[in-house]
Amino acid sequence: MSTRVLVVDDEQSLAKVIASYLERDGHDVECVFDGPAAVDAARARPPDVVVLDLGLPELDGIEVCRQLRTFTDCYIVMLTARSDEVDRLVGLGVGADDYVVKPFSPRELVARVRAMLRRPRTTGSVVREEPARAFGPLRVDVTAREVTVAGRPVEVTRTEFDLLAALSARPRMAFSRRQLIDTVWGEGWVGDEHLVDVHVGHLRRKLGDNPAAPRFIRTVRGVGYRMGEG
Known part of the structure; x- marks a missing residue:
């Protein structure tokens, strides 16, 4: 079964390029172009991965990420326009799993999504108990x-x-x-x-x-x- 990826970016042309590369890699992709639509889409059809731009209209990427974390444990890749933003975003603890700085190669993003999906999921998995x-x-x-x-x-x-x-x-x-x-x-x-x-x-x-x-x-x-x- 293909994995679901939600791409969220107000640059519609970039979102569609990202989607085309992900679809070629075998993923089921949905694109939305603002923060509220991202939250609604994730609630309606829970994704496995969200590719989320930081600079969104209405709700920015940080607030979208925080809202997503109230109801989903999906993987989140945050897109940012500046490399110096990464330290700040990690420090805020917004809950993203990875960060990609624009401009980037769509192939690199696909590789990161592929690697992320190989990480073990904690939700619903059987965990062997061990002492703290x-x-x-x-x-x-x-x-x-x-x-x-x-x-x-x-x-x-x-x-x-x-x-x-x-x-x-x-x-x-x-x-x-x-x-x-x-x-x-x-x-x-x-x-x-x-x-x-x-x-x-x-x-x-x-x-x-x-x-x-x-x-x-x-x-x-x-x-x-x-x-x-x-």
């Missing part, structure tokens, strides 16, 4: 997908949790950025590996981890990251 992983005051409960520090719940995005779950699964291993991308975003993902640093930075902030002397997520110079002992 402990790193000092930090607890990572993979079964419940919950994070606490000293008993205090920490709100993280799905991507942030997946990143923390990957690191905590093998706490003695130093992961390269590429290894983390392959694990969290999928092996077919292409783009700037700096996205890992951005997510780690915001995850550290949420955990109260000092980047100069981190307890939970440590930088391994010349390699990437590994878990600390807390």
